[in-house]
Ligand SMILES: [Fe+2]
């Protein structure tokens with residue numbers, strides 16, 4: 001109902017304002033997730049361009065990169081920044097962030113963006129969270145590879161950043177258990193070798 005009578009330009013303006021508000025909130029309250037999200041946006045769009053995605057899909061990937069972890073704003077700070085191993089209960093709490101994000105983005109008129117947010121930790125084999133959904137559209141499969149690449153390569157409260165050469169080995173190992181789309185993963189790894197061999201230093205700067 002909210003879109004009735006609203007021009008495309010108005011809708012875009014309105015959507016841009018909501019996105020900007022949420023991204024600013026993330027920058028203020030959780031700078032670590034904010035800088036991770038900015039890198040995931042850049043990386044996903046770059047990967048999407050190399051895959052030949054259309055302009056609308058790239059715009060969605062950009063917004064989804066910035067907002068995919070927005071649900072973490074609803075997670076208890078103490079749990080989110082806990083330096084040691086998480087209890088089962090704490091892990092369950094963190095695993096709710098895709099669902100929270102989906103709910104927080106309800107006002108945005110882009111169903112694909114909400115779907116990416118909801119499904120970015122789901123897996124094709126059904127072992128993902130929060131719902132064990134197996135049907136993952138292309139944009140979800142694209143973003144989740146960029147997300148994992150940056151997540152593993154960044155400092156996290158419970159674990160130090162992994163160098164990109166090791167991440168590349170982990171992801172390309174035949175017995176890796178990430179559950180990504182194998183064809184897309186192969187294309188992404190080819191890009192990371194050629195295009196951003198110095199990714200470690202980029203992630204290090206924004207983690208400081
Ligand atoms: Fe996430």
Ligand SMILES: [Fe+2]
Nearest residue numbers: 068069147151
């Ligand atoms: Fe993420």
